[in-house]
Amino acid sequence: xxxxxxxxxxxxxxxxxxxxxxxxxxxxxxxxxxxxxxxxxxxxxxxxxxxxxxxxxxxxxxxxxxxxxxxxxxxxxxxxxxxxxxxxxxxxxxxxxxxxxxxxxxxxxxxxxxxxxxxxxxxxxxxxxxxxxxxxxxxxxxxxxxxxxxxxxxxxxxxxxxxxxxxxxxxxxxxxxxxxxxxxxxxxxxxxxxxxxxxxxxxxxxxxxxxxxxxxxxxxxxxxxxxxxxxxxxxxxxxxxxxxxxxxxxxxxxxxxxxxxxxxxxxxxxxxxxxxxxxxxxxxxxxxxxxxxxxxxxxxxxxxxxxxxxxxxxxxxxxxxxxxxxxxxxxxxxxxxxxxxxxxxxxxxxxxxxxxxxxxxxxxxxxxxxxxxxxxxxxxxxxxxxxxxxxxxxxxxxxxxxxxxxxxxxxxxxxxxxxxxxxxxxxxxxxxxxxxxxxxxxxxxxxxxxxxxxxxxxxxxxxxxxxxxxxxxxxxxxxxxxxxxxxxxxxxxxxxxxxxxxxxxxxxxxxxxxxxxx
Numbered sequence: 423x424x425x426x427x428x429x430x431x432x433x434x435x436x437x438x439x440x441x442x443x444x445x446x447x448x449x450x451x452x453x454x455x456x457x458x459x460x461x462x463x464x465x466x467x468x469x470x471x472x473x474x475x476x477x478x479x480x481x482x483x484x485x486x487x488x489x490x491x492x493x494x495x496x497x498x499x500x501x502x503x504x505x506x507x508x509x510x511x512x513x514x515x516x517x518x519x520x521x522x523x524x525x526x527x528x529x530x531x532x533x534x535x536x537x538x539x540x541x542x543x544x545x546x547x548x549x550x551x552x553x554x555x556x557x558x559x560x561x562x563x564x565x566x567x568x569x570x571x572x573x574x575x576x577x578x579x580x581x582x583x584x585x586x587x588x589x590x591x592x593x594x595x596x597x598x599x600x601x602x603x604x605x606x607x608x609x610x611x612x613x614x615x616x617x618x619x620x621x622x623x624x625x626x627x628x629x630x631x632x633x634x635x636x637x638x639x640x641x642x643x644x645x646x647x648x649x650x651x652x653x654x655x656x657x658x659x660x661x662x663x664x665x666x667x668x669x670x671x672x673x674x675x676x677x678x679x680x681x682x683x684x685x686x687x688x689x690x691x692x693x694x695x696x697x698x699x700x701x702x703x704x705x706x707x708x709x710x711x712x713x714x715x716x717x718x719x720x721x722x723x724x725x726x727x728x729x730x731x732x733x734x735x736x737x738x739x740x741x742x743x744x745x746x747x748x749x750x751x752x753x754x755x756x757x758x759x760x761x762x763x764x765x766x767x768x769x770x771x772x773x774x775x776x777x778x779x780x781x782x783x784x785x786x787x788x789x790x791x792x793x794x795x796x797x798x799x800x801x802x803x804x805x806x807x808x809x810x811x812x813x814x815x816x817x818x819x820x821x822x823x824x825x826x827x828x829x830x831x832x833x834x835x836x837x838x839x840x841x842x843x844x845x846x847x848x849x850x851x852x853x854x855x856x857x858x859x860x861x862x863x864x865x866x867x868x869x870x871x872x873x874x875x876x877x878x879x880x881x882x883x884x885x886x887x888x889x890x891x892x893x894x895x896x897x898x899x900x901x902x903x904x905x906x907x908x909x910x911x912x913x914x915x916x917x918x919x920x921x922x923x924x925x926x927x928x929x930x931x932x933x934x935x936x937x938x939x940x
Contacts, residue, residue, distance in 0.1 A: 503818045503826040509794060512884045513825065517876045523869050524840045525831040535802040538836035547602040550574045551609050553620070557629070558651055566637075566644050567629040568651070571608035571618040588660040588878075589652055590616040591686075596639060596668040597718055598626030603666055603692070603835045603868070610871045617656065621648055631725050634732050638752055639668075639698065640782030642676035649676075653685055662878050663689040667805065667835060668701075670694030670797075671784040677795065678787030688881040690874040691797045693835045695806055696814050699779040702745045706805065711744060718747055745775075753778050788817065788824075796825045796877045798870050800832030827873060837870040 500523050504510045514520070526532035531541075553569040560566065590611045594604050600620070608618040623644065625631040637644055652661060663686050665673035670691040677684050695701050705711055719739055726735055738750035753774035780786070797818075801809045809828075818826040829837065 499830060501826075501828045503815065503828060504824065505819060505822045507822045509822070509881070509884055510825070513877065513880050516880045516883070517873070519869065519873045519876045520827060523829060523837070525829070526838050526840055532836075532838040533831075535800065535831065535833035535836065536804050538832075538838050539804055539834035542603045542833075542835050543599065543601050545602055547605045549605040549609055551605060551612065556651075558648060560644060560647050562633060562635065564624055564633045564635060564644070565630050566624060566648055567622040567627070568648060569620040569622060569627075571612055571620070573612060584658060585617070585656060586658045587615055587617050587656075588662055588687075589656050590618045591649070591652065591661060591663045592618055592620045593645075593663065593665040593669040593673050594620060594622075594627075595666055596623075596671065597714060598623060598721065599717065600627055601666070601835070606868055607664065607871050610867050610875070614875055616662070617659065619652065621645065625721065625725060631728070634728065636751060638778070638782050639748065640671050640675040640784050640786075642672060642679050645672060645676050646680065649685055660687045660882070661685050662687055664874060665689070665691050665694065667693050668695045668698070670696075671698050671782075674784035674788065674791075674795075675782070675786070677791045677793065678785075679790070681790040682792040684793065686793055687885075688794045688878050689796070690877060691795065692870055692874070693799060693803055693806065694797050695812075696785060696817075697812055698782070698784060701807070701812070702748055704807065705743055705745065710805065712742075714744060715742060715747060718744075748778075749775055785814065785817070788821070791821075791823050794823055794825065794877075794881045796827060796874065798827045798829075798837070798873060800829045800834070800837065802831055803834045805834040825877075832870075835870070837868060839869050 500520055502510070502514060502520060526538075531537045550573065551571045552574050553571055556568045556570065558566050558568065592604060592607060594600055604620065608620070611618040620627075622629045623637045624633070625636065649661070663673055663677075671694075673689060673691060674694070677686065677689060706714070722729065722738065726739070729735055729738070733751060734754050737754065738747065741747050741750055799806070799809070799813060803809075806812050813826070813828075815826075818824050832838075
């Protein structure tokens, strides 16, 4: 028995350490990484400021702006891929974090994309942040939850509705797991004056399941009602949104369906999954897929009896892939209590699978998005997959609302840096509303969190400057026409012929004339 236990431990160590060994060969880590991904480095001409614009252009003249940071005498590039615009130039000028990324290299576990991704997803985090939950009853009697993050030292658990602090809506991954990345983001947002609120879907993270309906992958109906509640509770504060991992599918679906009425000022997707149908179909490497399937089964096992009234629970809990779980939850037409027709089951399931993604693919209404959206991705992301086939470069090169911050290294929601444990780089970011809270514990801030906070600040300042420019132009036009208006100020111009007069108005004018003559 002891020999079997030792063998299992060795296998687990090999599975965990083997993905990181390919970065520590004779090649330098970035070169080995790019060689493994099949991505060729592009020559770029740097200017005096350290920024560069590559020679690669899109079909409509889109360019890739590269911000470079130097670490160990090696150039680590972070590419901002977008369509040229005034906002893009403003971001390159004012977002210093974009060109200040120094990934971990050498013989350290943080240099492995796989290990730092697993660490951010599974390792516990002693956060000084506590949560106050609001359970929201939806129009169909379902329940979703909003967890408002508050510092542990704060005695007052509720924020005044008259507060002008911006609200940061955080959408975790589609499996409902609250990761270290989400907890650290709440802590960082609190220290910069935001009001973080974590959105929990039906049955996720302890939210009671009060109906037989689960939220589909890209159905934004529940999120729309949650945003309305946030606007009701905090009407004076701006609303920003951040999504993590596969939770970006829900955020992109919401922004696409709502368009200009989303109430969101700007949004950020951390390590998003763009082409979700192919992501479910291709699957992940077996350790990751096994862990995600097991976690989802554990969460759903609590409601096995009640879910058995609408879905085939045997097929649900016997599936071994993410696609099998999603199909069993939302694409099975057979009802419990009647014998399923096995002859037509496979054909119906395949057709239902394609129809399911026609209504849940995150990029189905991407042309309707009307706010700036920043996607932070790493080329070595082990969850999303190969960059060339999973990241829609044409979207960022043609749509002025989408920006891609692409790093060479960082894993999945990892983005570990050399100064991860220090707070030297965290003092330069200031939120759009309030000053940092002095009572929060000083910790190292994740690079991606600093980047998204700077993105929010820069977009807010840019739109404020644009609004001031429009008001100034309108004021100048008003002053230009004011001289003409003053010419007619003392002239008596009758307009009674153009105004319809009713009997009520005649009596009012008559009574006013009588009182005036007296």
